[in-house]
Amino acid sequence: MISVKTMLRAGLLGSVMLSGLPVQAAEEFPFGLAMSLDAAAQPGSKRVPNLDIGDAGETLIELWCKGGKGQFSVAGNTIVFVAGAMEARNCPAARAQQDDELLATLGEATNWRRQGDAITFVGAKSLRFRLNTN
Incomplete structure (x- = not known):
């Protein structure tokens, strides 16, 4: 027996396909896109952490202080992030500690979801990023 939810999804899918919009874009x-952490800049800085994700998951990372490379592997809504070596820049110890915590939280994420321009990495803590659309 087909559920009402399945029928509604099929109807919505058909409507989107007829409209010419990409079905899975959302x-x-x-x-291949860049995103910024949905957070305010820290006092004394204009920087907000951002990720520039390549077509194969290779990632350039700019945090509040540190920067480097990483790699995302994605299968469905499951995600694995591995940080590479980070460049230690001249910055306060507290800001470097926040960078380390952010990298650890990304590394602990097990799932992801997208809602429009918002990307959420889900683990023990969730991190929300916004796609850079400008």
């Missing part, structure tokens, strides 16, 4: 992982 749910695809943002390979």
Whole structure:
């Protein structure tokens, strides 16, 4: 027996296909795009952490202080992030500690979801990023 939910999804899918809009665009992982952490800049800085994700998941990372490379691997809504070596820049110890905590939280994320321009990495703590659309 087909559920009402399945029938509604099929109807919505058909409507989107007829409209000419890409069907999975809202749910695809943002390979090839850049995003910024949905957070305010820290006092004394204008920087907000951002990720520039390549087509194969290779990632350039700019945090509040440190910067480097990493790699995302995605299968469905499951995600694995591995940080590479980070460049230690001249910055206060507290800000460097926040960078380390952010990297650890990204590394602990097990799932992701996308809602429009918002990407959330879900783990023990969730991190929300916004796609850079400008």
